[in-house]
Amino acid sequence: MIKIETINEAGKQLAETIRQENLLFDGEAIVFIGALGICVRKILPLVNDKHTDPAVVCVDSTGKFVIPVLSGHVGGANELARQIARITGGTAVITTQSDNTGLWPLDTIGRQYGWQTCQLSHDDMNHAIATFVNRRPTALVCEVEDEGTEHLKSSCPSHVTLFNSYEDFLSYRNNNDTPTPELLLIVSPHRYDIRGTRFIQYFPPCLNLGMGCQKDAPADIARKILEGVSAAGFAIESIRSVATIALKKDEAALHTLHALLPWAKVEIYSAGALGKISVPNPSDKVFEVTGCYGVAEAAALAACHDGALVVEKQKDCISTADKTDFSTTDRTILPKADKAVYFTWALGEDNKGCRKGHIEIVGAGPGDPDLVSVRGRKFLERADLILYAGSLVPKELTFCAKAGATVRSSAGMDLEEQFLLMKEFYDKGKLVVRLHTGDPCIYGAIQEQMAFFDEYGMDYHITPGISSFLAAAAELRSQFTIPEKCQTIILTRGEGRTPVPDKEKLHLLAQHQSTMCIFLSASIVDEVMNELLAGGYPPETPIAACYKLTWKEQRIYRGQLKDLANILKENDLTLTTMIVVGEAIDNRHGLSKLYDGHFTHLFRKGKQ
Template sequence: MVNNKYTDPAVVCVDSMGRNAISVLSGHVGGANRLCEEVAHIIGARPVVTTQSDNLGTWKLDILGKCMGWETDATRAEMNQAIATLVNGKPVGLLLDIRDRGTDYLEADLPANVSIVTDRTDVSKYQLIIAVTPYIYDFDIPILYYRPMVLNLGVGCRRDCNPEGVANYIGNILNDNGISPLSIKSVSTIDLKKDEPLIAKLSTWNNINLCNIYTAEQLAGIEVPNPSEKVLKVTGVAGVAESCAIKASDNGKIILEKHKGKLSDESDFTFAVALDKGALRGGHIEFVGAGPGDPELVSVRGKRFLEQADLILYAGSLVPKELTYYAKPGCTVRSSASMNLEEQFELMKEFYDREKLVVRLHTGDPCIYGAIQEQMAFFDRYGMNYHITPGISSFQAAAAALKSQFTIPEKVQTIILTRGEGRTPMPEKEQLHKLAASQSTMCIYLSAGIVDDVQRELLMAYPPETPVAACYKLTWKEEKIYRGVLKDLARIVHENHLTLTTLLVVGDAINNRDGLSRLYNDNFKHLFRK
């Protein structure tokens, strides 16, 4: 018997000729639309989907929360009405109080009838508000809430506090203060209270699946809005609830200061709530790995940040300018090649303080010789919000350009990423000749200018006929690959006038085709059987 799309299984029908795969039952809620596409891809058929939101290419509101990790308390009737408003092209407002990957997606993919809510005192032009927020609003029009898991509950209590009724009490106080309990993701307390029945009870409340227990040393130095001399004397911290909430939020924002609750003589407790620092809207710095150079090798996430950025500050001497062509109209694009660190910081902070999105675009992957340590220290000092989007490194581009697997079963299982010793000293234990003793595949960065020293050290461990490659501007239009053997490495670099944008690769893995990977040996075939 067919009941409804929320409980019925996904049903897909394929015609007798295998030309069409048709989503019949449970649409995208039950997974039929996705199954339809998968079946069509397998048999080479045409997927037939009749769900309006799929056909329009607009947001799928009934599965949006699940996809993005958000909760919603909308009834089915409310959800269906919201879907009808959206797909019928009625004016819809998007209200965002936090930032995460889901809100980035929504902002980058606004349907034509959806606009960002900028004035919350006048929403009369909308027929629906879609709100991604931990807060509760009182509008005269329908609101479809998505509750992101971004709030942290800090708790303190008397010894052997009776937990009965406390969760409901906290929930009511949150609601009274315009905060949804559905957005609480963690409960935290000090280690003195870790065995309290109240903490065990709250750890299973609503969507909470994370319980943080902190020592007084971990909470030391955290400034709280409502310090208590008594609590400081007993626990060693100025306030348990507030300091734990702030710690759990990574020094985010307190949105509910310490509240005292007392349901009986045996039930005396305090609690506070803080919003994750990483979820705060406003200024944001995103380090983006540009990849080795080809604009098509930046990650999908990195490309999206470039398209949304208000400022793109790129390493002009190392990153092709073409990557900045993803910038939106009005974006400020600056090269950092002629700027010192202080000038870079000043520019980024100017945009950050104006609550803008800044992309700091580094070559390859920012974590490999990316010089981001000083920048992160600066951002930490000023409490600035930042994140890192990784990129493809030039050593991976080198493997692709050389058509080589840098690991060979039973011969080479290690790849070393390093650099020669120039003006920046190398740790004594990481000198090239010591690393080379492992006979691993070595990818040597930033060393074309000292190639004679590099060759000399490598010959202390590798045979002179060891394959080498000098890879210049990998994936750029100017890419050049020079192959040879180790005893000729310096000559290759000098004769071709190679510069700092050259990666040196050394090892028998270069262009190796001998042997068969053990993964395809009969002894390993069970790994591929179901």
């Protein structure tokens, strides 16, 4: 919640402007509009401890300077000041060292990425931060792959050495020829006995605990389960969810687990859903009772989103006493009898949390190296192998590869050779980037590769790119959808060596008179032109032949449809030429309803 205060008339309009922006802030904050000295005197009674003080930001009444006064780093006042400065057009005056040096905020970065941070005293945390901001040798161990570790790896300061496992760090530290790190930062769901190095550990929420138990099992089994998780070397702080079958949703042990892990989500699954999951330790007896072959393992797998079990079913028991029994003859109280109550648990790790190989299919954009997406560039910078389509993708796109990365062109390699190379790196737990031109999902030839990845159960994802048809619109300075003229864009190709379905023949698509972007068809331009004319496009329809869009060699030729074949032949346009057809080219006559005077919701308040 943000409270905004002002002490004079001059600041009231500024205060209202800030309120209307609906600032995003997680916590308590006070924005004071007025002189800094007055602000300091007014907040003096609030000052207690930097870990509990509210964020306080002071803005002068003109909005020129925005100053975090209290709890700037831990409480978030620094970021709030930046947000307000963007609104007022002013300057955020930040004095926190880690913020000004661009170094990671070690005490708050866990909160930013949803990680829990190990419990350290304020002094220990401050010493660790001082070591880091003073650029002393630091080790970073990332044992998961998520948004946070992706950021850390891509923004590693020069005094930080990166490791993929704690074991690699230990080998490095024990090598007398290397500098001894004075600080260890570790992001891992594993619990290590770390000695001899000052450290901060972050626990990413990537583990999913599945549990099963006998009916009316005592609540105490919850603690035994967590003891088992710890004994297996995992941190309970990384448990993202506790999962079980609907039959057990009211068990006291489940509710106790949730109480002990208040940050974890409870996942309840039906017997039908769990029965579809193959488990490594199936039990016919469990199936008779529950309808699935393993509650703990199936529930953990269901919750971990295509991840894997890291601890298979563990069966344990706890002793309990029967209710007091009486003799049926003389009502004599008999001794309580102990009995064993059995329970099971298993642990799964999210797909994104698993440290394993990954293949990212990245769209390189139409050609200009600056037109790859920010996400795509980050993958290129982190990749252990970049396999790029050498005949279509500029090699300059690979120049951002990290030291030691392997960069190969797929030109001259058949599909099997490409796959074997990617699998070699994948099987070693490496990151592979398969770099395709444009957007890989449009004539990108990734279907066959994905079939291989699916067959071998490999983890992969697609980062979209800017398609050449979008680059054509930009370079032609044309809007391809014109109000009341054309509201459809057709992406297609002529029928060359690759057959086209009968219902998608060019003369049929031409009947729509839409903006048409034709890929991979310059070599059959005569057939393309005749099909378009036969379909109904007037001979005078505007066309554009776009060669190597956004490359240094880019050339664009405009004309009319009746001259299309001559334009391509006279200018020797063959490969990497897009043909654009339609009235949208260079059209400035359509008026978007967005700026129609009847749409008064776009006008400022009070205007007609």
